[in-house]
Amino acid sequence: MPPLGDQLLPTLATDDFYNETKAKIFLQFYDQTAKVVLNQFMEATWNYVTNITRKNQEEMLHKDMERSQFMIYFGIRACLFKVAQFQDQDVKRMLRKLQNIDKVALPKDELREYNELLANMEMTYSMAQVCLNERPCLSLEPELEEVMATSRNKEELLWAWQGWRDAVGCQIRTTFEHYVELSNKAAQLNDYKDMGALWRSKYESDTLKQDLERFFQELRPLYLNLHTYMHRALHRHYGPELIDLRGPIPAHLRGKGPAGGRVLGQHLRPGPALLPKKIPEDVTKIMKGQHWKSEKMFEDSEKFFTSLGLLPAPPSFWKKSMLTRPTDGREVECHTSAWNLYLDDDFRIKKCTEVTIEDLLSIFHEMSHIQYFLQYKNLSIIFCEGANPAFEEAVGSVITLLASSHKHLLNIGLLSLKHQDSEDEVNFLMRIALQKIAFIPFGYLLDLFH
Ligand SMILES: [Zn+2]
Incomplete structure (x- = not known):
């Protein structure tokens, strides 16, 4: 039993599971206690990924077991409520979410x-x-x-x-x-x-599979065009002995990170698929020339949000985040992520930032998660997540797209050419297509056959 369980939660009699008011009290109780339990688990996980040792792994696994006991306790009870007569849709939805105790x-x-x-x-x-x-x-x-x-x-x-x-x-x-x-x-x-x-x-949708298939079919002609164009451009660049126009494109020649991790692999760097006369300005080089530091990258991103009337990151964010790879010999997990620690406005980012345009845009994406955390922090902890798993990521993508626009990069002094002609625009769109459109059929395929 979790330490916060039976002692405080009023015992529920059989009749109580038909009672909507009792359900609300149950959910409120969950909310107060979950904050503490989840916070301890997240803190232990953070300690592990920012300092990978056996001891920290043990501590994290221990906290995870505590969290699990807690989830089972509430999950089992959430299943017992008879919600058919309940009026409040939020109560029904919260109970449904609690019932799913996952692993x-x-x-x-x-x-x-x-x-x-x-x-x-x-x-x-x-x-x-x-x-x-x-x-x-x-x-x-x-x-x-x-x-x-x-x-x-x-x-x-x-x-x-x-x-x-x-x-x-x-x-x-x-x-x-x-x-x-x-x-x-x-x-x-x-x-x-x-x-x-x-x-x-x-996703709480009965038509998710059909919707995705329809969306994929709509996108297919554009994807095939893009694929063919890319195939030919790589063929021109690497020659027929490496690129067979009748076969697939060898994965290592696509200019992407080995794990597919850096989604902006080709971003703003000259690549074989762009219009050759227009070599885009090398924004990374400009950033390095202007002596950008990782802190400035985060601060500029925050400025972007506050300029839209959105919220600044709280002071603890700057104290507790890991914004660069530590130099004290610690092993860390560098994979970029944004963290909600569920207590006292504690939101963090973990990133081994390098001064590149790809990392700058990835910071905008992660700061969108922080913004989302800030915006929903007053809701029940059950609702402290994206409206569905894709939605929060989509918000990040919108913000990143805005931040990568010619106008914004010009505003923050990272481009010198004031006007884009049509070829510049085509190059810009091509880069976005290579990052976003090319990934969709791949991601869809993984989900279909995983
Ligand atoms: Zn994300």
Whole structure:
């Protein structure tokens, strides 16, 4: 039993589960206690990912077990309420959300195993390095991503692409397979066919699959055009021995990060697919010339939000975030993410920032998450998440798109050419298409066949 459980929550008699007022009291109680339990779990997770040690991993797994007990306690009771006669739609929705206890439905030993598998995969991913003969070993962020984004040397690209997969994919393959088994088992214990069905349920839509298929079919002609154009441009650049116009495009030649991580791989850098006469200004070079620092990148992003009348990040954000890779020898997980710690306006970002335009735009994306956290912090903790899993990301994408516009980059002194002609505009649109349109069928395919 969680320490905050039975002692404080009034006992619920059979009749109470038909009573809407009792349900509201139950939800309020959940809200107060969940803040503390989730905060402790998030804090322990933060400590682990910003200082990867066995001890911190143990502490995180321990807090996760406490959180799990807590979720089971409330999940079981949420299932008992008979909501058919309830009037308040929010109450019904909150109870429904609490009923879904996700992985926590697993038996205790399997849950611990699940958490360990996840932590071990994260550790392999964060600490992996690719080494070759006399060259120094490279980690994913930033070195390998830099190679994938800028190199046009086919051997080097293949080395980075394959090396990364050997160092991570091959290592975690069996762990991942077992993780999938346990995930599906957890979903089944929650009354879903598999984890895919559980994920889809979060969209609260009966037509999600059909909507996505229709959307994909609408997009298909544009995608095929883009694919063909890119295929030919790479063929011109690398020649017929590497690019077969009748075969697929080799993955290592697309100019993307080895893990697909840096979605803006080709952003604002000359690439084979752009109109050749118009070499875009190298914004990264301009930033470096102006001696930008990571703090300035975050501050400028915050200014953008406040200029729209939105909220500034709270003072603790600046104190507690990890905005650059630590130099004190700590192992950290560099994967960029925004954190809600659910207590006292504690919101953070973890990022190993480099002074590049890609990182500047990624900061705008992460700061949109912080903005979203700030905007919904007064709601019940059950509603402290995006309206559905895609929505919060979409807000981030809109903000990033605005921030990457010619007008905004000109405003913050990162472009010198005042006017764009039609070729500049085509290049801009092409880059956006390569980042966004090219990814959609790939992402859709993964979801269809995972
Ligand atoms: Zn995001």
